[in-house]
Amino acid sequence: MSRNASDILLETLEAWGVDTIFGLAGDGINGVIEALRQAEGRIRYVPVLHEESAAFMATAYAKWTGRLGCCLATTGPGGIHLLNGLYDAKLDRAPVIAITGLPYHDLSGTFTQQDVDLDKLFSDVAVFSQRVMGAAHMEAMASLACRTALARRGVAHLSVPIDVQDEPESSEHPSPRGKRQTVSNVAAEGLLLPKPDDVTRAAALLNRASRVAILAGRGALGAEAELERCAEVLGAPVAKALLGRAVMDDQHPHCTGGIGLYGTLGTHAAMERCDALLIVGSTFPYLEYYPKPDQAPGVQIDFDAQRISLRYPAEIGLVGDAKATLETLCAQLQRKEDRSFLAEVQNQDRRWSELLEAAATRDATPMDPAVPVAVLGRQLAADAVVVxxxxxxxxxxARHLPMRPGMAYGVSGALASMACGLPYAISAALAFPGRQIVAVVGDGGLAMQMGEFATAVRLNLPILVLVLKNGTLGQIKWEQMLFLGNPEFGCSLPDIHFAAVAEAMGGRGFRLEDPARAQDMMAQALQAATSGPVLIEAVVDPNEPLLPAKVPETYRQHLQKALSAGTPGAAAIQAALQRNPPRSMLQEGEKAGG
Structure with a gap:
C-alpha cells in the first residue's frame, strides 16, 4: 500500500529519534493525526488542551532528553498558539520540530477560513520554516528540518496543506534530480575544542588572579565534575544562573547559589570582590549583578561563538564543549593556596542561610511562602525533577529549595514565560518515568493553563503541583514598586480554589494554610503523587517582599515612594519589611552605600 505524505513525515521523524509528539487535533491537521493513529506503538502521541502547552512540552522534552522535541497544531489559530512555547525553545536553544496544517493548497492566500501563512509567521521563531509541496517533497523537508533543528539548536517548522497530508506517494511525479534522503548523524556536532593557545592564555589569566569567581549556567550541565575540579584548584566560589541550578550541589563548599534578583549574599560578595571571572555556559542577562567595569577580566566558555562577550566582556573566549574545555583548562591551572577569598564568601553564605531559616520557620499566618517550599525541599527524593x-x-x-546531586531543574529561561510550569512537569514525567516530579508554580501562571492538570490526570502521571497562592502577580507587583516607584496596580488575581478544581478534574487536592501542618501534609501529598497527579494549594502571604540580597539605594527610594503613593496594603508591606530576611537585605544595601 502506497504511503502518503503524513506517513512519510512520521517515518522520517522516527528515523531522526522523535519518539513523542505533543499536539491538539483539528481539521487542518487530521491527515497527520490519522497517521499518528496508525503509528501507535512506534510514536507516542500526547493530546493536550491548548497548543501553547504542546509547544512548552516539546521544548521541555528537548531540554530534559537532549533529543528532538516535537509538537503539532492545526491551521490558523492552532499554529499561532504554538508560538509562545516555541520562543521558549528559540531563546533557550532547544531543538524542536513544529508541524502545522495549512488550508487546501489551491485555497491558500484566497482568504479562506483559517488562512494564515504560517511558514511566514514562523520565520522569526524558527531557524527553518518551509511549506511542504507534495508527498515527494516531504521526506527531504522533514529530514532537513530535523537536521537543522539539531545542528542549530533551535526550532524547525513544517507547514503542510490539508490535501498534501493525504497525498499518496504513488501519485507524485518527483523531479529527475530528486533523491531519497539519508538519515545520518551529521547534525550532531563533534567534540568542539577551543584553540590550544587560547586555553593557555586563559589559564595564565586565571593563574595571575588572586580572587577568581565562577558563574555557571545551563551550558555547564554534563560538566559537573570538571567544574568542581576547577573551582577547587582556583579556590573559587561558584554562582549559578537560574537554568544552571543543577550544575552544582547547593551544599557544595564552593557553591554560593543564585545570582541576580534571586541571588545570595555569598554571590554578591563574590562578584563585588573578585579580580577575575570565569563564565561557563551562561549568558545571564542582568549586567548590574556582574563585577563592575574593569574590575575583573573575564574568561568565557561557550559552545557558540556568538555568545562570547554577549553580556560580560570576555578578555578570552573559549569556544568549545564545556566538559572538554574545562578539563583542558584545569590541566594548566595552578592551585591557589590562599583560600581567604573563598572563606570570606563562605562566611557570607552562612549568614545568608541563617537569614533564610528565619523565613522558612515562621509560624505566622498568612504563611510565609518559604515555609511550604522549604518543607518540600527537605522531603524530595535524591533524583527528583523540580520545575x-x-x-x-x-x-x-531558588533560595529555599536546594538542589542536590542527581536532581534536575527546569524553567522557561530567557523567555521567562508564565504558564510553563505544569506543561514542563508533564513533559518531565514522560521523559523520566519512575522519577519524582514536582512543580512549584504561582496562582497567576497556573490559572493560565490549569486545564492541563486534566491532561496529567488522563495520563495518570505521578506529579505533585505546589501552587503558592498569594492572590497577586507577585513579581510584577514588586517590580512596579522597586524598579519604577509606582504603586502596585493591576496585579490582583481572582480567588480560585485550586484544590477543589484539581479534585473536580479527577486528581487529588490539598489546601494548606497552617504552617504547623506543612510537613505532614507534604509527606501525604508526595506519597499520593506516586499514584497520580496531586495539587497542594498553599495559601501564602501576599506581602512577602521580593528583594535582592543587597537592596540598592534606588530600589529603597522607589519602594518608599510607591508605599507613600498609595500601594494597597502598604501597612502590611511595611510590617513585612521589618522582619528577616527583608530587613537585613535593606540593611546590607545601606552598608554597601546603595
Missing part, C-alpha cells in the same frame, strides 16, 4: 513557573515563586524556590 518552576516564572514569577515571585521562582525566587522562593
Amino acid at each position: 518552576t513557573d516564572s514569577g515571585h515563586h521562582t525566587g522562593i524556590v
